[in-house]
Amino acid sequence: MNCEEFKKKISIKFDGALSQKESKLVEEHLKTCSSCKSFESSLLRLSESLKIWQGERLPSFVEQRLFSKLLEKSQKAKIFGISFGYYKIPAPVAWVALFFIAIFSFSFTYNVISGKKESSHFKSLKSIVEKQKQDKIFITSKDIISETTSYKSINP
């Protein structure tokens, strides 16, 4: 091992991450190599020099800014997404569902208000009930099907 490799090991040893076996090898080398010995002592000086730049506290306005931004984001999430306790419907799904609900509500309301004519299916069912009233007979589901089919063939 050359001095460059020993210096690398010295750096690892300084961080306390060198194995015992390798540490012994390094220590043996340090006894005879002045360049490596000087590098070893410089590591401590460097570390101490770096500590001169001490940490600072985070100014409190950053904390206020962060939490107001978080609040803003959570309010936006409430507007654009639907939450059910822990579960949350993603905004796109919520918007699509809302769109279909709106279309359904609109067409239903429009039909009620404008008194639109009843659908053909509803008409056929109505005629069956009328017939039942007149004939005072019990009509089975088979009759309903045949009646609906015959109505549809008359009124396509």
Add this chain to the structure above:
Amino acid sequence: MKLSVREKELIDNLKRGEIWAFIELFNSYKDKIYNFTLRMTQDRELSLDLTQEIFLKVYQKRKKIRGDSNFKSWVFTIARNMCLNALRDSKKQRALNSSGKEVSSTLFSSDIEMKSQDPYENFNGMDLKAKVKRALAGLGEGQREVLILKEYHGLSYDQIAQITQTSLASVKSLLFRARQNLKKIFEKLDKKEKNL
């Protein structure tokens, strides 16, 4: 490094979106992250913005925290990536502006002769803290980040490898080279100071 029971509890609650857990974790890490960004960028305004953005990201990505992973490493990974992105953006910005008027940037450059952040600091009679800042500025990003994580935050080689997304061998090698270069830069600065 294993998580403490309290930290595990806080992380579980954070994942469920409990804001009190976020506040507690924020209070434990805010100064560490702020100082990391400050030492990486050496720009106070930028590091304040970055710290805010880092914690916003922590909250937004809370569900991605793995139960068995180290929260400290995870937060530092976000911080490190955001710092590097900010430094790259600033380099691009400076490159764009370099053809025009001079930009008074306080961010890093590989040139240790860069303009000091503090207008009252100059090379002549520079205090020790300014010398440390300037020496760190002389290191490349890779060497600087491992040195900061090791010397100021006391992280293990494994944690540094996880944060910097490199191998254990590269961490050891980067740290060794960072120390060697730092030694050279200090010597160079001392020499210049004596000449002035």
